[in-house]
Amino acid sequence: MKNIYAELISIGDEILYGQTLDTNSHFICGELDKIGIRVSRKVTVSDSRDSIMNAFREAEKNADIILITGGLGPTKDDLTKPLLAEYFDSGMKLHEDILEDLKERYAKRGRELNDLNKGQAELPEKCKPVENKFGTAPGMWFEKDNKIFISMPGVPREMQQMMQDSILPKFKEIFDTPVLIHKMIHTVGVPESILAEKLEDWENGLSKEIKLAYLPGLKQVKLRLTASGKDEKHLNALIDQEVDKLYKLVGKYIYGTDEGNLAQxxxxxxxxxxxxxxxxxxxxxxxxxxxxxxxxxxxxxxxxxxxxxxxxxxxxxxxxxxxxxxxxxxxxxxxxxxxxxxxxxxxxxxxxxxxxxxxxxxxxxxxxxxxxxxxxxxxxxxxxxxxxxxxxxxxxxxxxxxxxxxxxxxxxxxxx
Amino acid sequence: MKNIYAELISIGDEILYGQTLDTNSHFICGELDKIGIRVSRKVTVSDSRDSIMNAFREAEKNADIILITGGLGPTKDDLTKPLLAEYFDSGMKLHEDILEDLKERYAKRGRELNDLNKGQAELPEKCKPVENKFGTAPGMWFEKDNKIFISMPGVPREMQQMMQDSILPKFKEIFDTPVLIHKMIHTVGVPESILAEKLEDWENGLSKEIKLAYLPGLKQVKLRLTASGKDEKHLNALIDQEVDKLYKLVGKYIYGTDEGNLAQxxxxxxxxxxxxxxxxxxxxxxxxxxxxxxxxxxxxxxxxxxxxxxxxxxxxxxxxxxxxxxxxxxxxxxxxxxxxxxxxxxxxxxxxxxxxxxxxxxxxxxxxxxxxxxxxxxxxxxxxxxxxxxxxxxxxxxxxxxxxxxxxxxxxxxxx
Structure with a gap:
């Protein structure tokens, strides 16, 4: 069991122009966290050859898994597929089964495939396709020197379906990751600095297995306790113990300790x-x-x-x-x-x-x-x-x- | 007049754990775009010394301006200030005027400063403070070898106020940037691939000064035309001309050409x-x-x-x-x-x-x-x-x- 590190690459000028809010990487971070894979960094680069290739190279140096979103559409401004083929020095191959599936899905909607759609069934030879149930661009899974590169579409629904149905289950199968437990303690009505003062002694005495973070918001401060290690039971007991102490110290400001939104x-x-x-x-x-x-x-x-x-x-x-x-x-x-x-x-x-x-x-x-x-x-x-x-x-x-x-x-x- | 490139660094485990959606960099990208500064990349790193220092070094290589958010609170998990002092090899200095201002603001709310708050008036000697009207952590403006490093709080309201009142006006004053014009054409009811097919000839004939992007959504595809150059009038005329052509080609799918949404x-x-x-x-x-x-x-x-x-x-x-x-x-x-x-x-x-x-x-x-x-x-x-x-x-x-x-x-x- 060792730590597995992931790096995320979002590709798209629309993000860097401030036109699109990148919710994809937020989703991916949350899902990887749940299965104990650590995201060491995320990077957004523009739709240009140099930026994208450079991001691939850097990520390969730093991480075990490289997850790429965006730039997979059927149109000319989408560069991810040809650049991945170049990066992995791979020719292209038409996947007949994907083409048939696309034809069927289009027929159901009373439409015919055009050349652009057909092109989506062509993928670099060196990748395994990842099924896209909600869209026409398949994902791509590459492996090289113990590193995994996965490319997914930028459309949130398509990416999410791919992560949930194909990629996360596969990760769970191949990686034996350390346990990572978060506990969020929601406080209201106390400023961060006052809270920190009240908690100073407690914080100094915290076990090394636990990391504390203050997440300030509007009139609310969340405290996040993160425990990591091998023994889930032990870590949970450790966290529970610290939460008990927190209630004794600042209980009157705490309104909840779970995840999920207020409406839930x-x-x-x-x-x-x-x-x-x-x-x-x-x-x-x-x-x-x-x-x-x-x-x-x-x-x-x-x-x-x-x-x-x-x-x-x-x-x-x-x-x-x-x-x-x-x-x-x-x-x-x-x-x-x-x-x-x-x-x-x-x-x-x-x-x-x-x-x-x-x-x-x-x-x-x-x-x-x-x-x-x-x-x-x-x-x-x-x-x-x-x-x-x-x-x-x-x-x-x-x-x-x-x-x-x-x-x-x-x-x-x-x-x- | 030359292109000015910015790189954004967001600091915070909460983003990489998927607990906080990074809306700050989205806001900053949009504001820089408006004044013609190009964001070449944005990076999110964890609350750890090595990741942060490494991000500083890399960004300095790539960009003219480095904008940093997060890690500025009064608590121990906030590393940005000490690391910037280290990066710029700078001692610390107490700013009496900031301390006085903090005291006054606290007094108005019937509170007294504690040591953690007082520490916020201490900044690296080599930076100019940037006023924070909505919070207690001042921003920091460093300059070195024609590069600008600016550190801002991660609390969105505080960062936005700082950008709008201090940083953007200063950028407008010191940079003479090229014109960058975006035009968004909203279509609805036509799939991306069909649209691309209909627009193929038009796209091939586009002027080099104009870049086209397809931004697909649920039932909607946005087309973004981006023109960059020196002559704003010329670029606007060029864009208008292309939008006219688009209306002739796919006008029945277009519901708007402005920044507004369908409900608007x-x-x-x-x-x-x-x-x-x-x-x-x-x-x-x-x-x-x-x-x-x-x-x-x-x-x-x-x-x-x-x-x-x-x-x-x-x-x-x-x-x-x-x-x-x-x-x-x-x-x-x-x-x-x-x-x-x-x-x-x-x-x-x-x-x-x-x-x-x-x-x-x-x-x-x-x-x-x-x-x-x-x-x-x-x-x-x-x-x-x-x-x-x-x-x-x-x-x-x-x-x-x-x-x-x-x-x-x-x-x-x-x-x-």
Whole structure:
């Protein structure tokens, strides 16, 4: 058993121009981490021969596995395949089975292959093809002097399918990697430097098998404990022991120790308590519903939602009283209270939540500036509200409102 | 005037473990691109001495500007500052003005500086500090042999403020960079290979000053034209000319040529035609509403939406007939027709749209497998429907359903 190191190469001018956010390498890092393969570095290079060849050479020096994404399309600007053929000094070969499969898939959609598509069945002789179920460009698996080079498409869905169905299972089969365990401890309401001060003695006493990192966010700091070694049981016990100590030292700031997002946590809590939720969203415009319904199985606890963007809909469809909106305005404590209570009744849910605010950039007034947000939570016995003054752009304000409300739901459910 | 090349170094195990998505380098790439500085490469390395020092050395060889993010916090796991001091062979110096400023800012929040915070006012002698308005770790600007090294915090808000207020203005002042113009042409409903075939002759005849890239997505392909040179006017004219040609060749697939997205395009069309829209979402669970309301000014044309996840809500709140759902099921042409027509009436909009399908991973049956989706669009004179069989995961199915429906709205509005 030895450490296996991977290096990631993303190819594409669109990433370096700032037009495309590279989520591929994020996904790959997470998946490799789960099976104990360490990513030592990731590099993004442009669609140019020299940059790509240079990246291949450097990566081969540093890592055991080189994972390449991008530049595999059927069009001229895609250079990865010819350059890999050159790098491995390999001729090209037409794979009849891949061609047949492509023909069949196109026929099903009532289309015929053109020359560009046909070219995708041609691969360097020295590689093994990796099946692409969602697209037309196969992946390529090369081996040379105990190094593995794998090329995958840049389209996230295609790359993910390839990783999950072909590449990760193969890695698990051939590598016997050390155990790598992460534990994330979520804290809220304490600045990083204060937390570090409180934890100084504890940190100095940490076992060498454990590495600590502070990951600061907006009003939140995550502590990450990483243990690596051979004995999973021993490492887990070690981590549990340190988490216990952390609870004793800074327990009042800790709101969770697991992975997964806040919407998932709330789903778990709702399921456990056999409760359902419904949302009335104004300023968040469907984002809260989207986060909840992004989780598989959410229909078990999510009843539904409404986003009555205009006041007449808040009144006529949701049932907020006209006088309330006239007297206090749509962005007010009174309005979010009625929104939460009405959506709870109308959608026949245990919990009703609501948002109303000025997301910006327009719509602000002297009294209610951009970033002013009210949220409410009604559970049938009482209705809680919160007022926020956020200072981000439209996207930021929508996101932090949603997270704040999800956190209110979490706190409420956790105190039951 | 010569090309100026930048290399980006992100420091942090959290990125390589797949725990944090690196949005910082995406932001920096986009901002540098706007002022004509080319990012030749970006690299992410771990929180270890060797990786960081090695990245400094390599970047210095390749680029004129080296921008570093991360590893600047007050805690022990943050290595960037001591390593930069070592790299530039520099002693440390306490900046009294920074210390005073920190004290003041802490006092305003009713807190006192601790030793860790005080340490943040100590910087390598050889750097100029860069002000951090949103956090406590100053940035550092080093110069050596005509190379610029700048270190910034990893917290996105702090890094962005530093870039916008200090670093980009300084770059504009000292560099006279070539013009770099991008034009994005958004197409929808045509596969990449078909598009490439149709554009082959045009592509072969492109001027050398223009570079073409295909950026495929779900149901969408973006074409990016990049022109670089000295004469902005000439380059703009050249690009305009090619865009005209593209419209003649594949105009029916083009929905826009700007930086905006499909939801924005629909917003523009609705505004121009003085029309409004309302959404009844089942399987997309609020995502369609979220995409529409992510755009500033959407309240001008977006009336609101409802996501009646459960059938009783489709019936009791939205007003779909009970018999329809009982006879045909929730995922059926009949149901999406009634959903679209009812949300149009109930929300008093010109156009009502609806989605109902099996997003997965659960919920599929023999007749209605995961990925089966119906969408509808009602405009008061007729109601159109579309049936799809998608094959992605839950997120992919939700996203492509939304894109497909937005495209139906675009086509309908464009034919008016």
């Amino acid at each position: 946590k709330i789903g778990d809590l709702l399921l456990k308590q056999n409760k359902t939720i419904a949302c009335a969203e104004s300023c968040t415009g469907g984002y809260l519903a989207h986060l909840i319904t992004s989780n598989a199985g959410s229909s078990e606890y999510y009843r539904g939602g409404i986003n009555p963007y205009h006041n007449d809909l808040k009144i006529n469809v949701l049932g907020v009283r006209k006088e309330t909106i006239e007297k206090y305005g749509a962005v007010s404590e009174q309005t979010v209270i009625e929104m939460a209570e009405r959506v709870r009744e109308l959608f026949n849910a245990d919990i009703g939540v609501s948002t109303s605010g000025v997301a910006g950039p327009g719509g602000g007034t002297k009294d209610k500036r951009v970033g002013t947000v009210w949220v409410a939570l009604a559970d049938g016995t009482k209705t809680q509200t919160k007022l926020y003054h956020f200072q981000f752009d439209r996207h930021g304000n929508i996101e932090i409102t949603t997270n704040s409300l999800l956190n209110l739901v979490r706190q409420t459910l956790s105190s039951n | 395009k629909i917003g523009d069309l609705l505004l121009k035609q003085n029309k409004t829209i309302a959404c009844a979402e089942s399987c997309t669970g609020g995502y369609l509403a979220h995409l529409i309301t992510s755009n500033a000014g959407s309240s001008e044309y977006y009336r609101g939406g409802i996501n009646p996840y459960h059938n009783d809500l489709k019936i009791n709140v939205l007003g779909v007939r009970k018999e329809t759902i009982e006879k045909y099921g929730a995922v059926s042409e009949q149901t999406v027709i009634e959903m679209a027509e009812r949300v149009r009436e109930l929300f008093n909009a010109d156009i009502g749209v609806s989605t109902s399908g099996v997003a997965g991973p659960g919920g599929g049956t023999k007749d209605k497998r995961v990925g089966t989706v119906w969408v509808a669009l009602a405009d008061g004179t007729k109601t159109q429907t579309k049936l799809y069989h998608f094959q992605f995961d839950r997120h992919g199915n939700i996203e492509i359903t939304t894109n497909s429906l937005l495209n139906l709205v675009r086509q309908t509005l464009s034919s008016n």
